[in-house]
Amino acid sequence: MITDIVQQLLNGVLVGSTYALIGIGFTLIWGFMRRFNVAYGATAIGAAFLGLAAHRAAPSLPLVVPFLVAMAGGAILGYAVDLVSFRYLPKDYELAPLMSTLGVLFLVEEAINHTTEGRPQDFPALIQTSLHTGQLFGTGPYFVRGDYVVVFVLSVGVVAGLYWVLFRTRLGLALRATAQQPVAAQLVGISPIRSDAQAFMLTGALAGAAGMLLSMGVGTATAELATSYTVRGLTVAVIGGLGSIPGAIVGGLVIGVIEFEALGFLGIGYRDIFAYLALFAVLVVRPQGLLGRRVG
Amino acid sequence: MDYYLAVLSLAAIQALLGLSVFIVTLTGQVSFGQQGFYAIGAYVAGIATVMWGWHVVPALALGTLVAALTGVVVGIPVLRVRGLYLAVATVAFAEIVRNLILNFRYSKVVEGRNVGALGLEGFRGIRYFYDRGLDPPAVFGVIAGTLALVVVLVWRVDRSRSGRVFRAIGEDEHAAAMVGINVVAMKVLAFAAGGAVAGLAGGLYAHYTTFVDYSTFRFQLGVLAVAYALIGGTASVAGPLMGVAFFTAITEGLRPLGEYRLFAYGALIVIAMLVRPFGIVDGDLVRRLRRWARKRPGGRPGRPDELEPVGDVAG
Numbered sequence: 128m129i130t131d132i133v134q135q136l137l138n139g140v141l142v143g144s145t146y147a148l149i150g151i152g153f154t155l156i157w158g159f160m161r162r163f164n165v166a167y168g169a170t171a172i173g174a175a176f177l178g179l180a181a182h183r184a185a186p187s188l189p190l191v192v193p194f195l196v197a198m199a200g201g202a203i204l205g206y207a208v209d210l211v212s213f214r215y216l217p218k219d220y221e222l223a224p225l226m227s228t229l230g231v232l233f234l235v236e237e238a239i240n241h242t243t244e245g246r247p248q249d250f251p252a253l254i255q256t257s258l259h260t261g262q263l264f265g266t267g268p269y270f271v272r273g274d275y276v277v278v279f280v281l282s283v284g285v286v287a288g289l290y291w292v293l294f295r296t297r298l299g300l301a302l303r304a305t306a307q308q309p310v311a312a313q314l315v316g317i318s319p320i321r322s323d324a325q326a327f328m329l330t331g332a333l334a335g336a337a338g339m340l341l342s343m344g345v346g347t348a349t350a351e352l353a354t355s356y357t358v359r360g361l362t363v364a365v366i367g368g369l370g371s372i373p374g375a376i377v378g379g380l381v382i383g384v385i386e387f388e389a390l391g392f393l394g395i396g397y398r399d400i401f402a403y404l405a406l407f408a409v410l411v412v413r414p415q416g417l418l419g420r421r422v423g
Numbered sequence: 424m425d426y427y428l429a430v431l432s433l434a435a436i437q438a439l440l441g442l443s444v445f446i447v448t449l450t451g452q453v454s455f456g457q458q459g460f461y462a463i464g465a466y467v468a469g470i471a472t473v474m475w476g477w478h479v480v481p482a483l484a485l486g487t488l489v490a491a492l493t494g495v496v497v498g499i500p501v502l503r504v505r506g507l508y509l510a511v512a513t514v515a516f517a518e519i520v521r522n523l524i525l526n527f528r529y530s531k532v533v534e535g536r537n538v539g540a541l542g543l544e545g546f547r548g549i550r551y552f553y554d555r556g557l558d559p560p561a562v563f564g565v566i567a568g569t570l571a572l573v574v575v576l577v578w579r580v581d582r583s584r585s586g587r588v589f590r591a592i593g594e595d596e597h598a599a600a601m602v603g604i605n606v607v608a609m610k611v612l613a614f615a616a617g618g619a620v621a622g623l624a625g626g627l628y629a630h631y632t633t634f635v636d637y638s639t640f641r642f643q644l645g646v647l648a649v650a651y652a653l654i655g656g657t658a659s660v661a662g663p664l665m666g667v668a669f670f671t672a673i674t675e676g677l678r679p680l681g682e683y684r685l686f687a688y689g690a691l692i693v694i695a696m697l698v699r700p701f702g703i704v705d706g707d708l709v710r711r712l713r714r715w716a717r718k719r720p721g722g723r724p725g726r727p728d729e730l731e732p733v734g735d736v737a738g
Contacts, residue, residue: 163507211693216700221507222453223700226653229646230692237686354642358514365511396543400522403515410512411500 130268135391136384141275143383144282145344148337149356150363150375151289152330158370159306159326162221166208166228168357169235170331171338174201175250175348176239178339182251190251190343197335204235205331209324232353239350247349250342253277278344285336286376292329302326362406368419377417381405428559432631434671435563435570439624440644441651441663442577446617448657449586450610451593452505455645456513457621459520460490462640464622465629466524466540472551472630473538474531479551483626490622494615502610505596517645524637545636549629566627573620578660580616589613621648647688654695656702658709665703669695 149171156164178197185192212227253274293299304312305322313319341356342348359382367378382402390398409416440457447454468486471477477485501512530539538548552562580586591599592606600606629635647670655666670691677687699705 163510211697215697220700222653223696225507225510226650227693227696229650230689230696232689233643233646234686234689234693237689241682241686358518358642361511361514365508396522396526400519403518403522407501407512407515407519410504410508410515414504414508 131391132388134269135387137269137271138275139384139387140380141271141279141383142344142387143380144279145337145341145379146359146363146382147376147379148282148285148333148340149360150367150379151286151372152334152337153360153364154367154369154372154375155330155333156326157364159302160213160323162213162224163361164208164212164228164327164330165225165357165361166212166231166235167330167334167360168355169232169353170201170204170208171334171341171356172348172350172353173204173235173239173338174198174331174335175338175342176242176248178335179248179250179342179348190253193251194336194339197339198332199335201331201333201335201338202328203331205327205329205334206324208331209327213323213327214320232357236350236353239353243350245350247347249347250345252346253281253343274344278340281340282337285333285340286372289329289333289372298325298329302329359402362402364416366406366409366416368416370420371416371418374416374418381417425559428563430671430675432559432563432566434667435566436624436628436631437647437651437671438570438664438667439573439620439627440648441655441667442573442660443617443619443621443624444648444652445657445660445663446577446580446613446620448652449581449589449593450613451596452502452509452610452614453649453653454513454614454617455510455642455649456515456517457617457648458640458642458645459513459517460493460618460621461625461628461644462517462520462524462635462637463493464490464625465635465639466527466546466625467622468626469546469549469629469635470529470539473533473546473549474529479630482551483623483630486626487619487623490625491615491619493622494618495611498611498614498618499607502607502614514642514645517640517642521637521640524640543637545634545639546629547634549633549635552630553633562631566631569623569627573623574660574664577620581660585609650692652702654692654699654702656699656704656706656708658702658706659704662702662704669703 149168152167152171153163156162156167174197177200178193181196182188182190182193208228208231212231213224216223216227293303301312301317301322302325304315305317305319305326309319312322338348338356341352363378363382364375365378366381367374367376382405385401385405386398389401440461443457443460444454464483464486466486467489468479468482471482471485472479497516501509501516504512524540524542526542527540528542530537530541532538533548536548540546552565557565581589588599588604588609591602591604592609596606625635628639651666651670652663653666654669655664656662670688673691674687677683680687695703701707
């Protein structure tokens with residue numbers, strides 16, 4: 128019993144790390160603009176499919192190449208979302224960009240559905256281990272899937288890279304300045320339009336990395352994942368506290384663990400419901416999230 | 424002919440969903456969870472006619488009532504948050520309902536067939552209309568009649584004192600509270616009324632198609648419902664109707680494009696928001712139309728709130 132709980136906890140933490148990556152994208156755009164970019168899940172999956180296309184075009188190249196293609200593709204998609212869904216819409220009407228990014232979400236989902244003819248596509252495996260070949264790491268009664276460990280380590284690496292950009296570069300300084308004091312940032316010569324575009328490209332690249340990691344971790348991807356990543360990313364960001372990166376990380380791990388415990392003890396039909404109950408409870412009892420600041 | 428009736432019947436049901444969002448937007452909030460109420464209405468009304476052998480009218484009424492009560496129960500905690508936070512909370516509500524349906528089993532054997540809610544397999548055989556020999560025009564008549572009734576009701580409410588109170592909350596909650604409006608109670612009321620209309624739409628849909636399952640009530644349905652209201656415009660009850668007409672006309676008009684037509688939904692939303700961010704029938708258009716109606720010979724004089732603003736004072 129205890130063994131099972133710990134086992135599902137391990138799985139949940141490892142898979143939850145990728146949820147954290149998706150959640151961070153939402154939390155960053157919220158921090159920069161106080162808006163939801165609901166097209167974020169579509170950016171992640173769209174970029175992952177671009178990476179897959181690169182892999183299929185040149186299968187002999189190391190996997191880092193499609194990974195970088197996905198990140199670049201994500202940055203371009205992110206910029207496109209800024210152009211069509213944010214820059215030219217009224218600034219004081221929060222529902223317009225929300226609706227518009229939902230339109231982008233549908234558009235990208237249909238575009239992928241069209242090119243893949245609605246069939247799930249296989250992604251290259253990160254390492255040659257899987258439950259089927261039985262190659263697992265383990266101590267005592269516990270085991271972990273090797274590919275989950277690789278996904279976890281890479282996720283940690285991506286987050287570390289993000290922190291480096293945000294806190295050790297001039298780009299990060301400008302972005303944080305705009306997020307904290309848009310007017311003051313403008314006064315010292317930071318263009319808000321450029322800042323927004325950079326924020327969207329940065330989170331887009333992050334989405335590309337997350338989409339690629341998730342797809343390679345699972346081994347396959349479909350267009351419908353765009354919506355499910357969006358809903359999951361929102362859940363993670365809100366539970367952790369919108370605007371807080373550590374919050375999104377904690378939120379991702381919490382959701383991962385909740386899902387795996389529910390899956391292990393109650394079955395597949397109950398996997399999602401507890402995550403949504405947790406989201407509902409957090410919103411009602413503590414809308415600022417686990418680690419967020421109080422909302423005005 | 425039957426094809427166009429099917430398009431119109433489905434459009435009328437979608438219009439009810441759009442109206443259910445519209446009622447909530449009067450108080451300045453938006454709900455992406457109307458598909459949850461739609462699901463409740465569909466299942467309750469379906470169970471009532473199929474398993475309990477009820478007449479369809481009380482069955483639809485029961486579905487509407489249960490959806491409204493759910494609106495009250497969910498609205499009281501959930502309306503503590505507003506804006507985008509509320510949007511997320513309503514998604515969570517709808518997904519919880521959908522996941523409950525996935526695990527909900529309640530069926531019995533009628534005339535040799537196992538009918539009712541069968542978890543993952545959905546709910547089959549909601550054949551009340553067709554078992555009683557109603558042809559498609561008659562079914563469309565029932566749906567269109569219900570829509571007309573709801574439109575008139577919502578229009579009356581919007582133009583009544585309660586409508587003003589709703590819109591006052593939508594404009595400025597604090598100011599509304601200052602003049603003595605019970606903001607929380609009115610918001611819960613609007614949320615429950617929206618839930619009721621969505622529940623009615625769900626009941627009609629279940630009896631129209633005879634089959635629903637958990638995938639009927641996906642997030643996309645809730646998004647489209649909001650799209651009807653926001654793209655049509657929330658300034659008047661004509662807005663959501665215009666939104667449904669717009670989507671139906673364009674997606675049907677693009678049928679020659681074949682499967683590329685499916686791109687239309689996403690692209691339409693994006694373009695509509697760029698061109699008319701406040702909706703096709705926005706506040707400005709409504710004001711101009713009302714002014715034009717007054718200036719016609721024989722037009723009635725405007726009410727004080729409809730008089731033309733002096734200079735640049737009013738926006």
